[in-house]
Each structure stands twice: as C-alpha cells, then as structure tokens.
Amino acid sequence: MRTGGDALLRPDDGDAFRQAVRAVRQAADMPVAFGGQAADGVLRLSEHAGVRTNRLKGLRVRAAAGLGGQVLTHRRPAAVSDYATAPTISHDYDGPVLAEGLSSIIAAPVLVDGSVRGVLYGAVRGVARLGDRAMELVVDATRRLAGELAVRDEVDRRLRLLRAAETAGPREQVALEEVRELHAEFRAIAQGLADPALRDRLHHACDRLAGLTSAPEATPRANLTPRELDVLSQVALGCTNAEAGNRLSLRPETVKAYLRSAMHKLDVHNRHEAVVAARRQGLLP
Structure with missing residues (x-):
C-alpha cells in the first residue's frame, strides 16, 4: 500500500x-x-x-x-x-x-x-x-x-497527526510536549526496524518534528549518530538511563556510553546541557 x-x-x-x-x-x-x-x-x-x-x-x-x-x-x-x-x-x-x-x-x-x-x-x-x-x-x-504491517500502520497514523499539527496554525499552537514524545517514540520504533526504507522514512519524519518548534542556530551541527540521537530523545523526556534503555532495548551501560559520546560532541558537561544544545542545533524538538 x-x-x-x-x-x-x-x-x-x-x-x-x-x-x-x-x-x-x-x-x-x-x-x-x-x-x-x-x-x-x-x-x-x-x-x-x-x-x-x-x-x-x-x-x-x-x-x-x-x-x-x-x-x-x-x-x-x-x-x-x-x-x-x-x-x-x-x-x-x-x-x-x-x-x-x-x-x-x-x-x-x-x-x-x-x-x-x-x-x-x-x-x-x-x-x-x-x-x-x-x-x-x-x-x-x-x-x-x-x-x-502494524508498525507501518502506526507510522502512517502518527504522520497524519503530524500533518494535522503542521496545518493547525502557528507553531505556538502545537503542543510542544506531544511533539517531543512523538519524536522520541518515532526514534524508538525506527531503531528496531529491519526495513531500511521504513527506518529512513521515520528518521526523516523525526527531522521534520525537530524543525517544528524552533529554527536551528546558524552554527555547525554536532555530528551525532542515530543511536546518540535515540538516547538524547529519551533523555529529553526526563527518562533515566534505565528507562531509556528499556524503551530502546539497550542496556543502561550502553545508554550511558551513547550519552557520554553525545555530550562530548556537543561540548557540554551534563545531560541537561546536552538536551539544550541539541535543541539549539535543531537536532531535537
């Protein structure tokens, strides 16, 4: 279809x-x-x-x-x-x-x-x-x-919600927390997919969501890997390492390693600063 x-x-x-x-x-x-x-x-x-x-x-x-x-x-x-x-x-x-x-x-x-x-x-x-x-x-x-097929159906449903949000009015009318939760869920779904075309499609949708809330700063973006962004998207919702690992099917130690790498690339010293920096660069909504 x-x-x-x-x-x-x-x-x-x-x-x-x-x-x-x-x-x-x-x-x-x-x-x-x-x-x-x-x-x-x-x-x-x-x-x-x-x-x-x-x-x-x-x-x-x-x-x-x-x-x-x-x-x-x-x-x-x-x-x-x-x-x-x-x-x-x-x-x-x-x-x-x-x-x-x-x-x-x-x-x-x-x-x-x-x-x-x-x-x-x-x-x-x-x-x-x-x-x-x-x-x-x-x-x-x-x-x-x-x-x-169920995953594809759910992706389609959520993309329709995204389009509805985009056409609902000014950016201020978009529920920010819902956008952030949607972004994190998309990334969690994408990391478990075997279909590269569908995974790329979800990552594209995540990029669109990240651009919904604010324009990125005119500075070079940190070159974060998909896994680092997966982890940051969960951390941005307030998840602990264990909670992020559970959502992403990763060990807490692995989550910690990805988070540490993302912090280094973003030139920050803690998880809160990492989320703020990623948002400023348009990597997260």
Whole structure:
C-alpha cells in the first residue's frame, strides 16, 4: 500500500509479503510458497516462490472458496493433506492448484487488529505431507509479517497527526510536549526496524518534528549518530538511563556510553546541557 502524493511514501506492502513468502519456503524447507494481500473479502495471490506455471500468479480467491477463502472467512490457519480430494474445502481452484501438482497445503492468515490483511501458503508436490512443525513455521511467518504491517500502520497514523499539527496554525499552537514524545517514540520504533526504507522514512519524519518548534542556530551541527540521537530523545523526556534503555532495548551501560559520546560532541558537561544544545542545533524538538 502506498499513500499517493505524499513526500514520505509508505513502502510497498507487496515487498513485505514477498519477503515473508521467501521466509516460509526457506524456514519450512517447502518446495512451494505463495501468498498475497486481501481486501474487500478477496485475496490476490501476487507473491510466489518455487512455482512452475503461471496458473497461481494473480489468482483472485474469494471468501469461503478453496483453502485460502476458508482462511479468509474463519480467520484461522487451515491445511489439507490431499488438495484434490479434500472434503473440507470447495474446489473452485482445482485447475491452477493441481496444474502445479500441489497436494499438501497449509494456509494461514495475516491478522492485523483482527482483520485479515493477507494469507501465506506453504505447499508440497506429490504424496508428501506437511506436519505440525510446518504449520508452526507458516504461522510464525504470518505473525512477523503482521507485526511489520502494524508498525507501518502506526507510522502512517502518527504522520497524519503530524500533518494535522503542521496545518493547525502557528507553531505556538502545537503542543510542544506531544511533539517531543512523538519524536522520541518515532526514534524508538525506527531503531528496531529491519526495513531500511521504513527506518529512513521515520528518521526523516523525526527531522521534520525537530524543525517544528524552533529554527536551528546558524552554527555547525554536532555530528551525532542515530543511536546518540535515540538516547538524547529519551533523555529529553526526563527518562533515566534505565528507562531509556528499556524503551530502546539497550542496556543502561550502553545508554550511558551513547550519552557520554553525545555530550562530548556537543561540548557540554551534563545531560541537561546536552538536551539544550541539541535543541539549539535543531537536532531535537
């Protein structure tokens, strides 16, 4: 999903599904994996790994139809050991499935806030069957993907709040503490992301937040690292080293080391002066 016309585009969710499909195939050692996003009760199979034909590519699966449609409807994982003869599903899609020679198939929903955002499948050809361990691996992949999508949704929500604040009126009307808390939370989210594009997008948003409250002084900025800024953003909220470490998944000693390095670069002697100097330089809101 992308937000048209935005300067900060949401990464294509199809990329996340593509990575998840590859992860299913590799982790569970399955010859075939596929999946895609769901909207308005229809699943589109856009991502594939290990297929031999084009029959599954772009296939639209309706709610309650076939194995994937059953997963869409019931919002829980399902499996068949022999797709061609399975009595628990409809056989609307026998043509493309059997053209791939698939027999044992697992399908699991990608659930975000109770809504099915897509389905991931793992499958084998011939008479081989997929057991409980394979089901666990597919479900784990859907959970990881759901977590990534949830983060992207939250980033979008908060960016909409940021835009609303920017257009609400003069800078004085922006709630300063809310901006600072938002900045710190963005940095905490960003440091745990594996997606470089999404991490860069959040850092860009942090830079915008830092510029909301005051213009930086016309002096050279200290060259703080992302981790040093992460720590300073938490310290600016009044967090102790232990609290900052908990928010950033860092040890208190590591937080102390980053803070000491930031203080040295800012040429200050304590954490309060570090926050003041960073704000003057436009590094923090």
